Amino acid sequence: LLSMSLPLLFFSGGTALNSFSHLFRDFERCVHVLPVSDNGGSSSEVMRVLGGPSIGDIRSRMVRLARVSTLEEKAVLRLLQYRLPANEANAKEEWSAIVEGKHTLWDEISEAYKETIRAFLIHFHCEVLKAASLHFEFCYGSVGNFFLTGTRLFFHSLETSLFWFARVSGCHPDSTVLPVLNTNHAVTIGVELENGTRILGQNEISHPVKTTTTTTTTSLSGASSQHRLQVHKESTDDLESPIKRLFYLNQDKQEILPHCNPTVLKKLRDECAIVYAIGSLWTSIIPCLVLEGVGEAIAQKRCPKIFLLNGYPDRETRGCTAVDFITNATNALNRWGA
Numbered sequence: 502l503l504s505m506s507l508p509l510l511f512f513s514g515g516t517a518l519n520s521f522s523h524l525f526r527d528f529e530r531c532v533h534v535l536p537v538s539d540n541g542g543s544s545s546e547v548m549r550v551l552g553g554p555s556i557g558d559i560r561s562r563m564v565r566l567a568r569v570s571t572l573e574e575k576a577v578l579r580l581l582q583y584r585l586p587a588n589e590a591n592a593k594e595e596w597s598a599i600v601e602g603k604h605t606l607w608d609e610i611s612e613a614y615k616e617t618i619r620a621f622l623i624h625f626h627c628e629v630l631k632a633a634s635l636h637f638e639f640c641y642g643s644v645g646n647f648f649l650t651g652t653r654l655f656f657h658s659l660e661t662s663l664f665w666f667a668r669v670s671g672c673h674p675d676s677t678v679l680p681v682l683n684t685n686h687a688v689t690i691g692v693e694l695e696n697g698t699r700i701l702g703q704n705e706i707s708h709p710v711k712t713t714t715t716t717t718t719t720s721l722s723g724a725s726s727q728h729r730l731q732v733h734k735e736s737t738d739d740l741e742s743p744i745k746r747l748f749y750l751n752q753d754k755q756e757i758l759p760h761c762n763p764t765v766l767k768k769l770r771d772e773c774a775i776v777y778a779i780g781s782l783w784t785s786i787i788p789c790l791v792l793e794g795v796g797e798a799i800a801q802k803r804c805p806k807i808f809l810l811n812g813y814p815d816r817e818t819r820g821c822t823a824v825d826f827i828t829n830a831t832n833a834l835n836r837w838g839a
Contacts, residue, residue: 505774507805510534513778514785515558517811519565526566526673532768533566533678535559536788537659538688538749541704543584543643547650550635551628554659554680554688560645560666563678567671574671576609580618581645581670592639599644600626606644618648618669625651645670659683660764681789683762689750690788696742701750707784707817739819747787747833758836761792769798774805782826783817787833796834 508530511518515535525531537554544557564582569575580599583606585592598604600622607615625647629637645666652662660683672678682688691701700706748756769775777786789795799806808830810823818826 505805507772507774508532509776510768510773511776511778512786512789513562513776514780515539515561517780517785518778519561522562522565526568526676528675530771530773531676532773533562533676534681534765534768534789535562535678536688536690536785537680537682537684538690538703538784538788540689540702541708543641543646546638546642547646548687550632550637551650551654552685552687553650553653554682554684554686556649556653556659556662556680557643557646559663559678559680560643560649563663563666563672564645564670566673566676566678568673569671572609573611573614576606577614577618578670580606580610581648581666583644585639585642585644587641589638589640592642596626596639596642621648621651621655621665623651624655628654653685657685659685677768679762679765679768681762681765681792682759683764684759687752688759690747690784691750691756692744692747692783694740694742695745698742700740701754703784706744707781707815738816740816743820744783744817744829746837747783747791749788749791758793761794766794766798769795769802772804774807775799775802777806777808777830779809779811781815781817782811782821782829786830790830790833791836793836796836799834 509525509528510532512534518533522533535558537556537559539555539558540548542557544555547553548555560581564578567578569578585595595604599606600619602615602619610618622644628651648669649662649666652665653659656662659680663678663680666672667678689701690703690706691699692706693699749759751757780786808827810826811818814821821829
């Protein structure tokens, strides 16, 4: 990959490729396409209270593509990567210091740069206060996620918020990170197993989850949900049957076939090599492939198409061969069973 002369377009999730994504930060016109359907981690708390798509994986990729050299650039990146403490009281105290501009994280950041970032953190905080009855939990929250959400809510646009994050974080201008769906709403995926069982929600598919509380609340979007999902990625519990197909759901739990982000389709039409990256096949890669327009765009391309296989099986693909990986990806591109 590093020796290829063509620009690269990656379909990937937010964890596996992160380990070496920095190697591609200087590539000309390198595009990273990620799903927005993760319902776990600190993103889940933002989604529960303020709605919107999952942005944690996108934020994580963008900070790894940042090119920083000055003390100020490093300080900004440190701020956007910072996570609040696990204790809720301590987290609230630190968050107040950040919002008020008094935290030591601001020390190496100029006043103009600081106020640009802080304006959107304040906007995020105001939106949380408006939803005070939902009791937002700040513990282990990502400042970068809060900034992204603040910009998205201010501009009413996910892509505009990513533009701002890229500029503030120092993301290389030739490294583009795109959500596979350009939406301001929560996104839910589900799978059907070969035995007919249906599993809804990315973390229920990929990793067993627990919640920090059993209190059920109603979000601004009208969906009832429990507090933050805690993901247990070390789990090795097998699925009761192999996965047959993946689908998207609306808020009424009805199957839908969303249109892919038009910017992603435009990038697919450009000259590039397509890379299906390592990661969770069914919850990271296939959510990008099954969308309307993706299979058609890829079928028309005569270019290198590279599939990076995982080094070990996970809950979603245990027992699968290399041929099974490619067959499942091809079925998704053809929207088999949709």
